[in-house]
Amino acid sequence: MLFSEVIGQEAVKQRLISTVSDNRISHAQLFLGPEGSGNLAMAIAYAQFISCTTRLETDSCGSCPSCLKYQKLAHPDLHFIYPINSTKEVPKPRSAKFIEKWRGIVTKNAYLSLGQWYMEIGIENKQGLINAEDCNDIIKRLSLKSFESEYKVMIIWRPERMFHAAAPKLLKILEEPPAKTLFLLVGENQEQILKTIVSRTQIVKLKRIEEEDLSAALTRNNGILETEARHLAIQSAGNYTEALRLSESNETRDFNSEQFQVWMRHCFKSDWIQATEWIDHVAKLGRERQKNFLQYCIGMIRQSMLLNYRIRELVNVEGNDLSFVKNFAPFVHAGNCVQFAELLNTAHLNIERNANPKILFLDLSMKIAELLKQKSHTHERQE
Ligand SMILES: [Zn+2]
Numbered sequence: 001m002l003f004s005e006v007i008g009q010e011a012v013k014q015r016l017i018s019t020v021s022d023n024r025i026s027h028a029q030l031f032l033g034p035e036g037s038g039n040l041a042m043a044i045a046y047a048q049f050i051s052c053t054t055r056l057e058t059d060s061c062g063s064c065p066s067c068l069k070y071q072k073l074a075h076p077d078l079h080f081i082y083p084i085n086s087t088k089e090v091p092k093p094r095s096a097k098f099i100e101k102w103r104g105i106v107t108k109n110a111y112l113s114l115g116q117w118y119m120e121i122g123i124e125n126k127q128g129l130i131n132a133e134d135c136n137d138i139i140k141r142l143s144l145k146s147f148e149s150e151y152k153v154m155i156i157w158r159p160e161r162m163f164h165a166a167a168p169k170l171l172k173i174l175e176e177p178p179a180k181t182l183f184l185l186v187g188e189n190q191e192q193i194l195k196t197i198v199s200r201t202q203i204v205k206l207k208r209i210e211e212e213d214l215s216a217a218l219t220r221n222n223g224i225l226e227t228e229a230r231h232l233a234i235q236s237a238g239n240y241t242e243a244l245r246l247s248e249s250n251e252t253r254d255f256n257s258e259q260f261q262v263w264m265r266h267c268f269k270s271d272w273i274q275a276t277e278w279i280d281h282v283a284k285l286g287r288e289r290q291k292n293f294l295q296y297c298i299g300m301i302r303q304s305m306l307l308n309y310r311i312r313e314l315v316n317v318e319g320n321d322l323s324f325v326k327n328f329a330p331f332v333h334a335g336n337c338v339q340f341a342e343l344l345n346t347a348h349l350n351i352e353r354n355a356n357p358k359i360l361f362l363d364l365s366m367k368i369a370e371l372l373k374q375k376s377h378t379h380e381r382q383e
Contacts (some may be wrong), residue, residue: 002062003060007057008210027310044073048287051078063108080155081138082102094137095130116241130158142154154181156183160193174197211233215230218247224247234353248322260293263297279361
């Protein structure tokens, strides 16, 4: 991670750079900033800068052997501790056992949230903890001589999640640190970090990212158009993680809306050539995306039904969706709406149970085509 890859936060970068040029690098620092401010990215960029062998005035070189290892987060003198919990594969959790996952997700996005990390390691229903064994491990790892760099660096992500029994070990080592060792703690809520730990660190405070910096980054890193990027920067209040979350959900909504219309048209016309092509496309999406799409379809069937029966105040559909639903609604009626919803619900369940998506969507398309042919007997729509 180069300083230039950290979004905005220029004043903090300058201050950190000057600690290196003035040779006053403090051995324990707490990078404190709200979610999406880039506190982890900044800590990594700082460590890389310190370790870079041909550093430039204001950034790492990006190409020396140290930087190349840092880019993969695989430098032998760079260590990480983060909240974890037991999983089926890892019944006795240690940070080291999750290091490949950590490197994978952080190299892609150093602005990840705790929730995204829990999801990555499959503990989203539990709380992650920094455990005592990991703190023992810190002591062991740091007692070794550094391999390649002048400094050994230990980055502790989210000390808020430190198990109480683990704290004394960390405190001791913060008090009597081995020579040429840096502790970079990366947290979001100072009140949730043990006071005794905070008091032994120098705080590096990050604010929310400036709107302009954030919107430029969304365009540069994520290919988001300028007007949309500006909108997301405002909506997320300077939180890059949240801006990405929002952009993804907007994208998903547009995708679902478009695909639902295409799919229903193929079914309505019983156009199996086009439908098969469409199914091939949908089958390539991940299961989570397919489930999300089916959930959207269930919602649209319900909205069509409401619109059809003129319960307009309940209808929560806008724009493009509304004009489609107006045309589509007459085909959803008392004679088929229950079956419609059941079909989609079952499909949703079967996707979760690892059904083959191609077979599932083909079968579903044919059944929906049949349902769309059924005329309403109980309710005639009047214009
Ligand atoms: Zn370098």
